[in-house]
Amino acid sequence: MIIWRTAILPVAGAIFAGWFLTIGFWDDVRQSMLVALSVIAAAVLVRLARGLPFTATEEIEVEEARSVVHAVKQVMRSLQHLIRIALASMVWLVFLKPTAAYVVSFEPLKQHSTGIEIFLSGLTGLVLSYVFVRILDVLRGDYDVVNLQGDFMVRTVERRKAARFEQDHPASATEAFRAPEGYGKPIQ
Numbered sequence: 001m002i003i004w005r006t007a008i009l010p011v012a013g014a015i016f017a018g019w020f021l022t023i024g025f026w027d028d029v030r031q032s033m034l035v036a037l038s039v040i041a042a043a044v045l046v047r048l049a050r051g052l053p054f055t056a057t058e059e060i061e062v063e064e065a066r067s068v069v070h071a072v073k074q075v076m077r078s079l080q081h082l083i084r085i086a087l088a089s090m091v092w093l094v095f096l097k098p099t100a101a102y103v104v105s106f107e108p109l110k111q112h113s114t115g116i117e118i119f120l121s122g123l124t125g126l127v128l129s130y131v132f133v134r135i136l137d138v139l140r141g142d143y144d145v146v147n148l149q150g151d152f153m154v155r156t157v158e159r160r161k162a163a164r165f166e167q168d169h170p171a172s173a174t175e176a177f178r179a180p181e182g183y184g185k186p187i188q
Contacts, residue, residue, distance in 0.1 A: 017125020
């Protein structure tokens with residue numbers, strides 16, 4: 001299922017960039033954007049190195065472990081996709097101005113230089129907006145994994161407490177109350 005913001009925000013970024021930002025603007029902010037994308041890529045690498053954040057597996061049920069592993073694998077796929085997009089964005093920013101100059105240098109395309117610049121600027125806005133959307137998706141996925149882990153931790157503690165209560169009070173949990181033998185008889 002496509003989340004609408006995954007499609008709408010990059011398209012809105014592309015439209016905004018195409019109409020309001022020039023290739024010169026992207027060239028001016030290129031260095032800053034490369035630094036920001038590098039920080040994002042480094043953070044993704046650190047998060048990928050963290051791996052499966054669940055260490056105490058002896059207390060959780062099999063289905064709970066499967067759920068956590070599935071959620072973490074989904075986050076890892078999202079992180080891999082994010083780092084690919086961030087690196088591609090970095091390459092695109094480096095080659096944007098030379099690509100624009102090269103494309104406009106062809107004689108038949110010179111008359112459409114404004115449209116080509118709008119398209120390339122819009123494509124840049126699309127790519128960078130998509131990086132932002134992917135960051136939000138990764139954060140949401142990590143948050144969901146933490147919530148899942150929290151739920152499992154609470155269930156584990158509840159099971160442990162119930163087992164301890166059963167161990168400490170075995171008769172009350174298994175047998176109904178019986179009056180002692182001879183209870184209620186007159187004493188002689």
